[in-house]
Amino acid sequence: MHAPDGDRLAALAALLADPTRAQMCLALLDGRAWTAGELARHTGVGASTASDHLSRLVGGGLLAQERQGRHRYVRLADTRAAHLVETLAAQAGPAPAGERPRSLRTASADRALARARTCYDHLAGRLGCAVTEAMTHRGLLRQDTGFALTDAGLAWFAEQRIPLPRTGRRPLVRACLDFTERRPHLAGAAGAALCRHALERKWCVPAGTGRALKVTDHGEHLWREALGIDAAALR
Amino acid sequence: MHAPDGDRLAALAALLADPTRAQMCLALLDGRAWTAGELARHTGVGASTASDHLSRLVGGGLLAQERQGRHRYVRLADTRAAHLVETLAAQAGPAPAGERPRSLRTASADRALARARTCYDHLAGRLGCAVTEAMTHRGLLRQDTGFALTDAGLAWFAEQRIPLPRTGRRPLVRACLDFTERRPHLAGAAGAALCRHALERKWCVPAGTGRALKVTDHGEHLWREALGIDAAALR
DNA sequence: GCGACGCTTCGGCCGCCACCGCACGGTGCG
DNA sequence: CGCACCGTGCGGTGGCGGCCGAAGCGTCGC
Known part of the structure; x- marks a missing residue:
């Protein structure tokens, strides 16, 4: 007999x-x-197996699905589900260097991911941590007594013309432990807004098929102007 | 083939x-x-089964063990492990009312837990949320732009003679989603310090064998004095 | 020293589940 | 209309793991 x-x-x-x-x-x-189908190929299992897995994940509330024609699109159900996966992945940590199959391809892909990537809907990797660090250093973000934007931080978002949704149950700011850096980076609604802003204005662009990002040439200038970040140093 | x-x-x-x-x-x-043995009886499995489970949990880094004589003491490995369990439990949520076996015993135990309890090493339940709420209302804690103590909050801890460890990698303040209240309550080093203070000064005491707490008579006075909390209203 | 007690190790049993291949229905395209 | 394609349902298979009971080992107490 178990407790429910x-x-x-x-x-x-x-x-x-x-x-x-x-x-x-x-x-x-x-x-x-x-x-x-994409997920089936990505994980290397048969289509029927993948279909079964997806049904379980959807049934468990972790994934949401939309059917369009003959395709079944699937995504993380909400930010809570994404947060859960992030938390567990951060705790599990990356595999020790010796364990993973090394090849030129995977090694360079790993380096790209460690440099800059998205984490669900916000910035992560060295770029994400550098942003968080810079905001803290400039007094926009307070980390010594928790993790929250300061009034100066709110002003900075307004100044940059980055809209901060004040509605909804989603927390404005949340700390997300970075996989590779082992330091917190900015998540929550503000983190998502900043990421969206950076992608829309092409401060950085998706690199490759995965979650990796690349800082553009003109983005390099803008990151420095906005937060004093030397994007070249992230490489 | 799977990614590591x-x-x-x-x-x-x-x-x-x-x-x-x-x-x-x-x-x-x-x-x-x-x-x-306690855990074996608590979960209703044989001693050998429990031993096996504990070995796996210890091996996975979730639990830490100390052997004393013929006893094997086991506890959560660290605050990160506790945070992980809390996060998953909060996401899983309580069982719907219809599913759980109701009895007078379990119903009153549930009410006691919902009223006040510990959550690893900090306060939770209605009491924990009331403390968090009161601190926010008094400007000691900022929740609108994240989750952090204000300077007034730091002063309050000093005033109350509650020592705040400024050392260690553990965050001073963290939000922990309450099981029963579905609202955040104060966790982290500050939450633990406050809980320890409240237990040492007998503002509240353990009730029963589990995690439930009970506000003492003289504690009722002190909660009101320190934070304006009406402990009687929590019942 | 001897029994009681707490825990562990070892087989063995059983059920669950991840996986596949195949057949089928539904959709989009020519 | 017919073909290609994506996804799903079903039976079968193999392996993993949760569970117990019995035997063994160390510790504590009388």
Whole structure:
């Protein structure tokens, strides 16, 4: 006999306790919607197997799906689900260097990810941490007694013409532990707004098929102007 | 073939994907060290089964153990592990009312837990949320732009003679989503210090064998004096 | 020293589940 | 209309893991 709470916790954890499902959720951390076939090929399992996994993840509330024609698009259900995957992935940590198969391809992909990437809907990697660090250093973000924007920080967002949604249940600011840097970076609604702004204005652009980002030439100038970040030093 | 990160995430999730192990971790959220036998009885499995589960949890880094004589004491490894269990449990949520076996015993135990309890090492339940709410209302805690103590909040801790450790990698303040209230309450080093202070000064005392707390008569006066909290209204 | 007790190790059993191949229905395209 | 394609349902298979009971080991107390 088990306590109901234990059963529910176990059921939730079981969704991520399979390597294939875990890898699917990690792929979906890029914030986009993938088709079932894409995820099947990405994880290297048959279509029927992937379909089964996706049904379980959707049923468990971790994923949301939309059907369009003959495609089944699937994405992380909400920011809470994304936060959950992030938290567990951060705790699990990257595989020790010796364990992972090294090749020129994967090594350079890893370096690109460590440099700059999205984490669901906000900036991560060295770029994300540099942004967080710079905002803290300039008194826009307070980290010594928690993790919150200061009044100067609010003014900075207004100055940059980055709209901050004050509505909704989503917290404005949240700390997200960076996979590779092992330091917190800015998440929450403000982190998402900043990321969207940077992508729209082409301060950085997606690099490759995954979550990696690349700072553009004119973005390099703008990052320095806005926050004093030397993007070249991130390489 | 799976990405190493996916495998590691799955391995971590698998630790909590079993109802018995999940219930063990929930029990350990009270912050105390339990013996293997206590956990075996609590979860209703045989001693050998419990031993096996504990070995896996320790091996996975979620639990830490100390052997004393013929006893094996086990506790959550660190605040990160506790935070992980809390996060998953909050996301899993309480079982719908219809599903759980109702009895007078469990119903009154549930009410006691909802009123006031510890959450690993800080205050939770209606009491924990009331404390957080009161601190926010008094300008000691800022929740509108994140979750951080204000300068007035730091002064309040000093005034109350509650020592705040400024050392260590543990964040001073963290928001922890309350199981029952579905609102954030104060966690982190400051939350733990406040809880320790309240227990030492007998503002509240453990009630029963679990994590439930009870506000004492003289505590009722002190909560009002310190933060304007009407402890009687929590009942 | 001897029994009681707490925990662990070892087999063995059983059920669950991840996976595949195949057949089928539904959609889009020519 | 017919073909290509994406996704789903089903039966079967293999392996992993949760569970127990029994035997063994160390510790504590009398």
